[in-house]
Amino acid sequence: MKLGVLFSGGKDSAFACLRAMGKEEVTCLITVLPKNPESYLFHTPNTGLTALQAEAAGLPLVTVESEGVEEAEVADLSRAISRAVERHGIEGVVTGAIHSVYQATRVQRVCHSLDLWCFNPLWLKDQEEYLEEVVSSGFRFLISAVSAVPLDEGWLGREVDHHAVEDLKAMARWHRMNPAGEGGEYETFVLDAPFFRKRIEVLRASREYHAGHGVFRIEEARLVAR
């Protein structure tokens, strides 16, 4: 079955892509680029770099811009998926949703209206085990945004290795946050994945942090040999 992966550039959509590749044929990545950083439905930091990630993976990328207005985002998503059907003949869509009923409901409705399959291979996974699994599977990713109190400016741009996983798990227990960031506590950017042919090297980036919210904005990056 030909599938398109809703791809934000973060660890969840990238890991979902890996799972889908193991069982079906992934023919493209699909990214919705929200202009609104407070998007309800889509991941926002560094989504402009999914083109570089798609190139690293050797997969075509379908992009659609969105104003990031709550329910209009669903129409933008539908437009993006329709475009992937036209260009790459996808029969279904894969998402990296873990616990978000809000996100899952909207993607399922769009797929149903377009008569497409919808798969959520990370659905309801234990978040601590999942986070460890992503790191152990050979993914390299950094924290690209934070929006929860225990995650301070020092986390922006930090690569998530086994030590960082332990820190996130400890914080999750103390502060009742989701260790894998599913509640929007943090966002990630994937530098390398098992299905990448090249990895991404960040050459220049900036940090913005204010009142518990911060973004690690990648301003220049390139592909290098793995």
Added chain:
Amino acid sequence: MILVVDLSYRPGSLSLDEFVAPVECIVRNEGVTARMRHYTGLSRQDIASADGVILCGTALKDFGYLEALDRFAWLPSFPCPVLGICAGMQVLVRVYGGDVHSATGIGMAEQRVVAPDPLLAGKDRFLAFELHCLSVAPPPSFTILAGSPSGVQVIRHRELPVYGVMFHPEVRNEWLVRRFLSLCRPGKETGMP
């Protein structure tokens, strides 16, 4: 041992992670042994050694299980409790002589309990995650326990501990699976009339 049955389009599919693994996780977290099997690969030994069966849901566009109902002919003579979730509920209804028809429910929806039962004890109304484009018309041997605007949501056989649930209890209503498991333990009183 609880037999957790995968009704998806093929063994080891992407839907296994989404619809079967979370149910198996709830079973294991209750300290109960779970055996996961695809419906096309069930052995007599799997069925004979089970203290209960959970038939899991599958993707919205997946209907292959309804074209293979002969694979479920063992259900009416299975002596222990059965819980059919979504696709599993549709299978139960068809195997027992009822019907399915188009009716879509996607997302959280209010469930109204309409008849008392140990499985839903203490619940009057609650929210649950629906993901279906078929609904059921249960046969006379079943009673309707709960419904939502999209149709019948919970049913039970009038004489057997056999339940069908159209919503997905593994999403935010794990209590329902845990209550079902309490009916399955060997020697446990089923609470049936």
